[in-house]
Amino acid sequence: MRARDFSAPERVRALERLVRIANDAHEVSDIAAVRVRSVALLARHPLRAADAAQLGAALLVADSDPSSLAMVVLDQRLAKAAQREGLQVLTWKG
Secondary structure, rough: OOOOOOOHHHHHHHHHHHHHHHHHHOOOOOOOHHHHHHHHHHHHHOOOOOHHHHHHHHHHHOOOOHEEEEEEOOHHHHHHHHHOOOOOOOOOOO
16 A cells, blocks of 8 residues: 555555554563563574564563464564474465
8 A cells, every 4th residue: 555545444444453453462661671582582593683672572472481472474584583482473475
C-alpha cells in the first residue's frame, strides 16, 4: 500500500489491524537486560547487532521457556540463531 494512498475504508481496516497487532505484541523496556543478552548472543551467533538485540528481547520475553514464543523472522542468520536458542520461528520461504 505504499505505492498509493489508502481509501477511507482501507485506512480504517489498516488502523484496526494495527491496533490488533499492537495489542498482541510484546514490548520490552528493560534495555539493560536486552543488552546483556545481546552481547552473549553475539558471542554465540554470527548476528548483526540489531538482530542480536531483537533476539535478546525475544528471549527476555520468553523467560525460561524459549519454545513458548514464536518469532517472525525474515533474515536467515537471525532465523537460524533463534531456532538454536529454542524459539519457534515463523519465516517466509520463497
